[in-house]
Amino acid sequence: MTDSSLLSSLLDALQLLLLGDGKLWSIILVSFKVSSLAMLVAALPAVICGFLLAYMRFPGRRLLISLFNTLLAVPAVVVGLTFYILLSRHGPLGDWKLLFTQTAMVLGQIALCFPIMVAMSHAAFQAIDLRAWETARTIGAGTVQAFMMIVSEARYAILGAFVAGFGRIIAEVGASMMLGGNILHYTRNIPTAIALETSKGELSQGIALGIVLVTLSFLLVSVLHYFQGRGQIQ
Amino acid sequence: MSYKPTNIQYSNIHKRWKRHIVLKEVDIHVQGGHCILISGKNGSGKSTLLRIMAGLVKPDQGTIELGLGTLPWKQGVKITQQQVMYLHQTPYLFSGTVEKNLRYVQAAHNNLPIEMEDINKAMAWANIRHLSHKPVHQLSGGERQRVALARARLRSPKVLLLDEPTANLDKDSRARVMELLSSLRKQGVAIVIASHDPIHFSSVIDQRLRLIHARLEPEPSQPDNIIPLHERGASHS
Ligand SMILES: Nc1ncnc2c1ncn2[C@@H]1O[C@H](COP(=O)(O)OP(=O)(O)OP(=O)(O)O)[C@@H](O)[C@H]1O
Numbered sequence: 001m002t003d004s005s006l007l008s009s010l011l012d013a014l015q016l017l018l019l020g021d022g023k024l025w026s027i028i029l030v031s032f033k034v035s036s037l038a039m040l041v042a043a044l045p046a047v048i049c050g051f052l053l054a055y056m057r058f059p060g061r062r063l064l065i066s067l068f069n070t071l072l073a074v075p076a077v078v079v080g081l082t083f084y085i086l087l088s089r090h091g092p093l094g095d096w097k098l099l100f101t102q103t104a105m106v107l108g109q110i111a112l113c114f115p116i117m118v119a120m121s122h123a124a125f126q127a128i129d130l131r132a133w134e135t136a137r138t139i140g141a142g143t144v145q146a147f148m149m150i151v152s153e154a155r156y157a158i159l160g161a162f163v164a165g166f167g168r169i170i171a172e173v174g175a176s177m178m179l180g181g182n183i184l185h186y187t188r189n190i191p192t193a194i195a196l197e198t199s200k201g202e203l204s205q206g207i208a209l210g211i212v213l214v215t216l217s218f219l220l221v222s223v224l225h226y227f228q229g230r231g232q233i234q
Numbered sequence: 235m236s237y238k239p240t241n242i243q244y245s246n247i248h249k250r251w252k253r254h255i256v257l258k259e260v261d262i263h264v265q266g267g268h269c270i271l272i273s274g275k276n277g278s279g280k281s282t283l284l285r286i287m288a289g290l291v292k293p294d295q296g297t298i299e300l301g302l303g304t305l306p307w308k309q310g311v312k313i314t315q316q317q318v319m320y321l322h323q324t325p326y327l328f329s330g331t332v333e334k335n336l337r338y339v340q341a342a343h344n345n346l347p348i349e350m351e352d353i354n355k356a357m358a359w360a361n362i363r364h365l366s367h368k369p370v371h372q373l374s375g376g377e378r379q380r381v382a383l384a385r386a387r388l389r390s391p392k393v394l395l396l397d398e399p400t401a402n403l404d405k406d407s408r409a410r411v412m413e414l415l416s417s418l419r420k421q422g423v424a425i426v427i428a429s430h431d432p433i434h435f436s437s438v439i440d441q442r443l444r445l446i447h448a449r450l451e452p453e454p455s456q457p458d459n460i461i462p463l464h465e466r467g468a469s470h471s
């Protein structure tokens with residue numbers, strides 16, 4: 001490829017972004033819709049799990065902790081494959097007819113971001129002194145209220161866990177491709193579109209979406225750093 | 235609302251950490267308006283006993299009697315937990331300002347409204363009013379202790395368990411703690427103090443106990459003149 005064609009692709013990409021190309025923005029919208037939904041479902045249960053693992057003593061606790069730590073390293077394609085088998089027509093959940101829908105993508109992304117958010121909020125709660133919980137209880141807070149007080153103590157680290165969870169799913173290709181099927185205006189999101197457009201030789205589309213992802217990653221990392229910094233000052 | 239004096243009998247408390255027996259057949263009776271001092275060496279189990287009474291640590295054995303008959307621990311502690319407040323040896327303060335920490339008591343205690351006026355009063359009483367907007371991580375050890383005491387005053391529990399409440403305090407603050415304790419005692423609060431330095435508390439103590447070899451025993455009575463004169467002066471001011 002010559003330099004000039006790369007440059008013109010880049011210019012085309014910027015033009016697509018700035019002029020608000022309909023197809024491009026529908027792809028970006030799918031990405032955000034699916035990943036936000038997954039986060040919405042997974043965030044609170046993950047924080048509660050992290051809390052229970054950090055503060056409660058029950059049999060199997062250590063095993064669960066290593067399980068989540070293992071799960072967070074499982075490649076997205078493998079998660080995709082697992083859900084593909086479950087949801088495919090002859091699979092155990094085949095009757096739900098969910099394969100190649102946004103719901104299937106949301107399910108896969110929940111499975112991807114949940115373990116990392118559990119592991120990170122577990123670490124966040126572990127950094128908070130047990131006396132915080134005891135103090136909350138002894139000044140008269142009920143279980144839920146005491147939980148909220150501890151969450152507030154660990155807020156920066158927990159926000160960090162959310163950012164990391166979102167970062168894990170917004171840019172992954174494997175699960176989205178296998179579970180969504182890359183259908184335009186429905187299940188085609190940023191990463192699957194990049195893979196497709198590039199393979200078709202439509203570099204400018206790919207680059208435009210790549211710019212969106214890189215900008216987003218940069219923002220997420222900055223936010224993460226900010227929260228980690230705030231957490232340390234406390 | 236009819237007034238019913240607090241009366242809790244904790245009986246036959248046993249506690250082991252791994253193979254180390256910390257408490258054995260411990261009985262303790264707390265009564266409204268009555269102040270108990272538990273002394274004992276470092277590691278004798280004073281904190282453990284108070285934390286068990288506060289419901290923060292589960293004993294291996296034990297029962298609670300509340301005037302409704304004897305209850306198994308699990309059942310009894312659910313009731314007593316709401317009346318008992320425990321002050322840590324080194325207090326934990328929530329991140330944020332001093333005032334926010336006192337507001338937390340208000341929030342936690344929403345069935346019993348605490349007004350800003352009460353918060354201000356508690357701060358003035360503990361001599362921390364000038365610190366009200368200071369972030370707690372900037373406070374000194376004694377100042378933190380005073381915030382914890384202001385929190386206790388706001389919460390106004392029926393039973394107050396204090397773990398080394400004067401360890402970090404200078405003479406003035408110690409005198410203030412004595413004031414708090416004697417005023418709470420007059421209001422009918424049951425008080426239990428754990429300290430290996432029992433000499434400061436003589437003005438409020440009704441009963442002295444000692445933890446020794448995992449058992450709680452009455453302290454052999456000691457002559458009054460052990461108490462240094464300047465300390466007695468401080469505790470009455
Ligand atoms: N969570 C725990 N796990 C294991 N052992 C513990 C735990 N808490 C206390 N212990 C042990 O129990 C014993 C009694 O401890 P405790 O804190 O009750 O003593 P204490 O009388 O309050 O001592 P101090 O005067 O130093 O405050 C100690 O030997 C301590 O090591």
Ligand SMILES: [Mg+2]
Pocket residue numbers: 280281282323397
């Ligand atoms: Mg102690």
